[in-house]
Amino acid sequence: MTGDGWTEAVRRQLGLGRVLPLGGARDGTWVTESASGGALRHTAQRVAGVRLGSVRIAPADPHGSYVAAVPPPPSALPPGPLRITAEFAAATGEPLPAAADRLRAALSEAADRLGLVVAEVDLRVTALLDEGDDPGGVRPEEPRTGEARAPEGDGDEARAGRAALAVPGVTRLTGALGPAVHIEERPATDALPRRHARVELATAREHRALDVALAVRATVADVLPDQPSVAVLVTAVE
CATH class of the missing domain: 3.30.70.1350 (Cation efflux protein, cytoplasmic domain)
Incomplete structure (x- = not known):
């Protein structure tokens, strides 16, 4: 990644604020x-x-x-x-x-x-x-986080991305912290290594974000052959 690319990535992540449970x-x-x-x-x-x-x-x-x-x-x-x-x-x-x-x-x-x-x-x-002031004004909402296309092809990332997009309440995949779908193998202290998937996405405002994220976790785990652990990060509610 170029220097300008790193700068943009840092600015984008700072704009996200904390990553909350x-x-x-x-x-x-x-x-x-x-x-x-x-x-x-x-x-x-x-x-x-x-x-x-x-x-x-x-x-x-x-x-x-x-x-x-x-x-x-x-x-x-x-x-x-x-x-x-x-x-x-x-x-x-x-x-x-x-x-x-x-x-x-x-x-x-x-x-x-x-x-x-x-x-x-x-x-x-x-x-x-004061009287006459507009009390309804609030600061504008944050701009849309980086949009990421679903991974293409027949690989596990593409399969997981398509499965996530099919869950009701998911509006799009995002790429705030990296690829929209990130799969890695993580070591285990008392068992064989297990793969772990992270999915970043945006949810529709009329759906409860937690319920959508839980459905994505279950769907992505089921669609991959080894049923990896799955974490979901919601980066926008729109």
Whole structure:
């Protein structure tokens, strides 16, 4: 890869934010912070009287994580409860605690629709909106992550890619951390080496991201002859 190529790859990965656990320790699924944050912002647009600012999603307890059932994507956080921290501006027509409660409920509901395990939603008011201000404005959603064509041919990567695209709720394959389908052989300490597949994809907003990712895991494992372990990374919800 050229110097310009490395620079672009680093910028793209930084734009994804953290790689967050999606679901529990046994699910083997992850989602980027940019994808989950975009879904939260989409929901916040419907909350009257507030304007969502910065959003951060991080482990609720760095010491309370669990070991994932399958090898995680590069730099992924281990499974465990998450904390959403957000700033917002509120209209002056109602008490601030009431506005915060409505926004907190909306963000919690959006996180549950994704499949995030959220223990806390911390909110901080950073501004008051005057009459005439448009409270519905939020920061624009993140641009689409890199799109990757399904691998071509009759190899296992191509077979896995076609199987993933056939799962309801998958809109496209993505290539945020590398190839959309990455298969490798991983050593085992107490057994023969086993292959492991990682699939990167985008999901439709009307489908629960966790349910789609779990279906992809099962489908890809079944379509490959040796039934490898499978991890799924959701990089966009659209």
